[in-house]
Amino acid sequence: MAKGSGLSIDTDRIGCFLHHPTVINSFPDDHHHHHHHNNNSNRRLNHHHPKLKLEPMETTQQVPNTIQFPVNLNCTSHDGDEDDEGVDPPPSCDKRRVIGEMDFFADRKQGGRNETAAADAGGSDKKGLDVNVNTGLRLLTANTSTCQSTAEDGKSHNSDDKRAKAERAVLQAELERMNVENQRLRDALNQVTSNYNTLQMHLITLTQHQNHRNRDHKTENNSANGNPEVNNNRLHGGFSGGQVVPRQFMDLGLASAADTDEPALSPSEEERLPVNNAAAKELCDDHAREDSPEDGSNKVARLNPAKNVDQATEATMRKARVSVRARSEAPMISDGCQWRKYGQKMAKGNPCPRAYYRCTMAAACPVRKQVQRCAEDRSILTTTYEGNHNHPLPPAAMAMASTTSSAARMLLSGSMPSSDGHIHHHPNFFPRPSLLPCPSTMATISASAPFPTVTLDLTQNPNNPLQFQRPPAQFQLPFPNPNAAAILPQLFGQAIHSNQSKFSGLHMSHDAVQQQNSLAETVNALTADPNFTAALAAAIGSLIGGGQPNNNGNNGGSISSGNNNSSDSK
DNA sequence: CGCTTTTGACCAGCGC
């Protein structure tokens, strides 16, 4: 049961890239990984999700050690829900309600001896409501009332009042929290909606341009027989006349499902489809995988025979990668994810071995990364990410994940490797690079690499990114362009928001809060700074080096202690 | 005991 309870998987991927609204409900899995800490959001889910346990949630509430029965919550909501303030029931009523709970304890102490009062309580409507609501505690309530009747002294009365007030305050606080959370979820939904619209427009633009391209291409190749449908269906992925269209990269190689011909799908559905299909498959596979987890985790790429066709296509496709160069003495930059090393190789032309890591935060997370020190400067660590996480990410991991995914998207949506082997930037996204205000120094697209790779060079001072190291045969990616600037905040904001909502309840440790804050700052920096990479450097810089801010937890860059010293290896 | 790392073997793609 440990790793891949299916739920998380759906959400996961969505959260990372598509930010599908459904993400909002996708905590449970995380629960798994980040047990102990639970949040407000979890509580709600618990009601619906049979798997979730109630205890942790209830126990962690700030509510005093008194009574923590959900039943009571409902009860109060019934009574005073509409107007918290105005609810103030008449003293008697209030008293009675509270007393019911108090009596519960009193009863315990006294050994409960009256059932007659219970019948009394059931009489009136509101009172009856209380009693009914606390059906489970019926005897207790009865006892309480009797207790009250028996002990009429002022002392108990006062203490009861105090307790009643305290109880009410607790309930009100609870209600407030719920409202806040609802508001947050609403905001998240709005955010998702707006982002969806943005992406849709983005896709439409791409589609139009692709149509244009296809038309041109067709006129060249098929001047004789014009079959207009030939290439149109390819817009969603796959090759069209040797061209790699952007869609196939949108999911970094995971959009195989979208490769099937489904022309009727709207862009949004199209985006969703691969996720859902993958998620469904994950769910199906999980059972089998639980028995043989090794298989599941190791053969992600070849898992499903059903995917054969897609894989064949995918095999021919090139995967987008995001490479991050950063100075770090640590064997690996801590990006907040859990990684498992699965291989190490000596790469040609570099005395330092290249280590291969796989994300282990979810059973079948396809994300992998390679870590290698720079041959010329051993202090520079090159980390190459590939794939998208299919699970929710802890706040500490969101910065890097959203950064790399966004960079990859930028790369894929803005560039079109064509048959000539060069990368052509989409005019919409990279217009007139030479005219851009910023020299775009720190991000490059490698046209010669086997995979389309965007390299983010963070080895320079983010504040002074004007010097570029070595752009040999590499295509400069002018990130700071108007359209990119328009999209990035969406992407980042979305990732942040959706994940924030997801994790709002999971990590509320001080560190986590700080991380979230720094993350928010990062987002602000990214959205405000015209130079994306400079801001990116600032963001990632916070993750690199001494910090390892999240290492206290398990999810903090689980860097292998010293294995990667690159001293040995084959 | 379960998870991670190590490391030699294996496989696929590519160029010659």
Added chain:
DNA sequence: GCGCTGGTCAAAAGCG
């Protein structure tokens, strides 16, 4: 076809 290279697998060892 062969060799090179990058990438992955999986048994064994290590570790907490």
